[in-house]
Amino acid sequence: MPRKAKKVEEEKPVFHNQDADVVVERRLTALYRLQKIESEIDKLRIVRGELPLEIQDLEDAIEGLNTRITKQTEEMKKMESDVSGFKNDIAQHKELIAKYEAQQNKVKNNREYESLAKEIEFQDLEIQLCEKRIREATHSIDNFKTTLEASQNNLVEKQKDLEQKKSELDDIIKDTSEREEVLLKKAQEEEKHVEERYLTAFKRIRKNARNGLAVVSVDRDACGGCFNKIAHQRQMDIKMHKKIIVCEYCGRILVDESIVEDVDKETI
Numbered sequence: 001m002p003r004k005a006k007k008v009e010e011e012k013p014v015f016h017n018q019d020a021d022v023v024v025e026r027r028l029t030a031l032y033r034l035q036k037i038e039s040e041i042d043k044l045r046i047v048r049g050e051l052p053l054e055i056q057d058l059e060d061a062i063e064g065l066n067t068r069i070t071k072q073t074e075e076m077k078k079m080e081s082d083v084s085g086f087k088n089d090i091a092q093h094k095e096l097i098a099k100y101e102a103q104q105n106k107v108k109n110n111r112e113y114e115s116l117a118k119e120i121e122f123q124d125l126e127i128q129l130c131e132k133r134i135r136e137a138t139h140s141i142d143n144f145k146t147t148l149e150a151s152q153n154n155l156v157e158k159q160k161d162l163e164q165k166k167s168e169l170d171d172i173i174k175d176t177s178e179r180e181e182v183l184l185k186k187a188q189e190e191e192k193h194v195e196e197r198y199l200t201a202f203k204r205i206r207k208n209a210r211n212g213l214a215v216v217s218v219d220r221d222a223c224g225g226c227f228n229k230i231a232h233q234r235q236m237d238i239k240m241h242k243k244i245i246v247c248e249y250c251g252r253i254l255v256d257e258s259i260v261e262d263v264d265k266e267t268i
Helices: 018-047 051-104 110-191 196-208 232-240 257-264
Strands: 215-219 253-255
Touching: 018 110, 018 196, 018 215, 018 253, 018 257, 051 110, 196 253, 215 257
Parallel strands: 215 253
Antiparallel strands: none
C-alpha cells in the first residue's frame, strides 16, 4: 500500500453557492492552464537533452587538460634545464681532471701524486654521476614528450567535440528560444491569476515531481500523476468544483475532464 503524501492545504469555503463554485473553477482552470504551459516549456528544454551538461563536462575536461599540459611542459623544461646543468658540471669536472693531470707531471713525491690521483678519481665519479642523471632525465623527458603529445591530441579532439556540441545546442536554442520566450511570458501572466498559496504549492509540487506535473486530471478513476485509484465520492467532489482537491498519495492537484477539455481547446 503506497504511503499517503502530505496534503496541500485544501480550500474550505464557509459557504457553497454558485459564485463560490465559479471562483474555485477559475482557480482550477488557471492552475491547469499554467501546468500545460509549463509542460510545453519542459518539452522544449528536453529537446536540448543532455547537451548543456555534456558541454559543461567537456569544458571542465579541457580546463583539466590545459592545466596538465602546462604542468607537464614546466616539468619537462625543468628537466631540460637540469640536463644542461649536468653537462656544464661535466665540463667543469673535465677541466679539473685536466688541471690535476697537468699537476701530476710536476709533483716531487708520491704523496702529492696520489693526492692528485684521488682528486682525478673523484672528478671522474662525479662525471659518471652526472651522466647517469642525464640519462635518467633524458628518459623522463622522452616519456613527458609522449604523454604531452597524447594530452595535446586529446585536447584537440575535445575542443572539436565542444565546438560541435555548442553548434548543435545553438541550433536547437535558435529553433526553440522564441517559442520558449513566448511560453515564459504566458506563464508569468497566468501566475497572476493564481493565489500566492496555490502558486507556492504548485511550484513546490512541480519541483518534487519527476515529470514536473503538479496539476493532473483524473484518468480511468485514477490520479493522472501517481496512478493510484481515487474513491468514487472523491471523484464527485472533484467534478463539483467546490474546493481544490489534491491526491492523497502524491499531493498533486486534481482536475476533472471538463476543465481539461476547456483548456485543451485553447491555443497555448
